[in-house]
Amino acid sequence: MTRAWPLACCAVVVLGPLTVAAQETSLRADERLVLEWHGDNRNGQTTDDHYGLALQRLTLTGASGALRTSAQIDGELFWDAPTADYEDAGRLERVAVEYDMPLRGGDLTVTTGDFHRQLGRGLVLSLRRVDEVGQDVTLQGGQLAWSGDTLDVDVFAGRTNAAEFDAVSQHAVNDPHDVVAGGAATLRQLTPLQLSLGVFGMHMRPRESLVPAYGQDHMSALGASLEGAAPSGIAAFYVEADWQGRHVAGDGTMAKALYGTLDLNLGALAVQIEGLWLDDFFVRGSRNSAVGTAFDYAQPPTLERIDQEVIDNTNTRGGRVRLSYALLDGALVPYANLMVRENDPGEDTQLDQVHAYGGAEWNYDGGRARLNLSAGARDEVQDGQTFKAMKHAEGDWLSPIGGGHALHISATHEERRLESKAYRRGSSVAGLEKGGLGAVSVEVGYDTSDPSDEVRRLFVAGILAWEPTDAITLRSTVGSQRGGLKCVAGVCRDFPEFSGARLEIVGRGDLL
């Protein structure tokens, strides 16, 4: 990443003088410091116990007139690391310079350094800003984007730059540096249905070819989308079709994808329909050194709820329907959802997935209190046999109790079966919150998937959050927390069990 410095410096030198007038200038810092001590998490492994970690991320953002800059500095420091896989490091992770200028009735934005880019609904390319749970990947290069009232056009090129610390495994990630170039054009607000027509494409050359002796791997993809909404708001739709050509280890493969959504707003009743067809469609780059699998640069919709894992989303077809009914002026919304998917349709490995769930979201007491309840069942069947099954229930209740305090209780419970093994998993959090001050909570989790004595099945943790000012937040956790799949901010990762103490300090404010 250190080679980004010359790039950024050149951009500043070239673009800086364009800021001809004296402008108000800002420089803002956002710092997150995490101090952790890991005890014995009793997960049957000894390679992730008894060590300390200091993890920090400093983000600086500046603005002066039409010029915007940003930088991200990350670092990790371990104490008593159990293996050499836990490495001390500090680096300049991200640098970006953006400049806006008027051009032909629109705005031209020039970006150099690190930037995120997604095409369509993420089937062809999805390099999005994600939090520390996800693997944040940017393109390090340049982008030219022109935006008018009804037309957007952009071209971009760069190499992929991954955040070099995987917060889940706590191991280092080597930069993939796969080369990606592409562009998009979208024409908007075409009458009579406010139609938007988009076309986009990308080309990728991974740094690591699967079999170097067969030459350089590469792939190209093209997509088109059409989106529209009736002015009355009664209906809206989005459809996207994508084509892909992959050249891997000397073999060429063509792949296709189709995705669509339809929203019907029929008074109190809202109908949502979503369909997905992926025919061997994926965008993978070089190997992620922390997890051992290839970087996935696409993130197609899965049809599943965000807290549900999807084993494979490359060769699948399916759909879902959701009915929602608004009561009490939208304060109470009961709903039902049915999802059906086929993975590897027509293959020996075909897996049929069905997930049905329903529930209600209720805001009451003038919107200050909420109660959300849901429950459902999910089955995955292979060769006529249930491969995986789950029944689940969730609840989330927040209610003011006077004096600015609120009681917050949330719980999840899953009855799971994987082939012949049945187990239970869940967690509950009960907390007392005070707006503008913080919260004190107790979390109890359980996981009976491993019956052996040396593995922990019950987890208890205390959590204290304190907001001394709007600019500083502290959050401490002491105890043990269950591992397994957790979805945070839209990203699902398999977390290891945690046992120990953690202190997170967040501070932000203007430096200039």
Add this chain to the structure above:
Amino acid sequence: MKRLLPPFALMLCAQAYASDAPTAAPATTSVSTAAPATDLAPAASRTPLGDFSLRTLDGKKARLSDARGKVVLVSFWATWCQPCKQELPFLDALAKKYADKGLVVWAINTDGPKTLADVRRVLSTRGLTLPVLLDDDGAVAGRLNPRVAMPLSIYVDRAGRRALEHEGYAPGDEAAIEQRLVALLAEAAPTP
């Protein structure tokens, strides 16, 4: 790396000082004596937010610099964020109540491809009409909300400067939110 930690600790202290100082100072620059006391930064110490441009759900272009002269409340949200969905109806009501006073509320949606299809449903079932801006790739969140905290509200004054940033939503926050907006709306528009 070991040499990096002390500067970061100093940085935290500096931020605490920098953020405390405006809060503690009296709001002497407010032009209206009727404006309620709030935790907004004094006008003299505010800095520009930096321009950004996004498309609304119905395809219109929304650019912060085009809203100069208005008070803008920028709120980051997602369909899977329960506090966000609890806060949105309140923000929607504020947007309507103070529209003619010069308030604009922009709800910047940060849903990824897995949940983006849910945005219209969440709005329609709750009868929400406030402008929703789509930050598909998180480019604006990356600058203004680098930890992707949600909900996160940024109060922008009529001159395009950040007056306050507040993370989270808890019952009882409604009065403070409205007070801040009333105070910002009472300030004079910048001279062209």
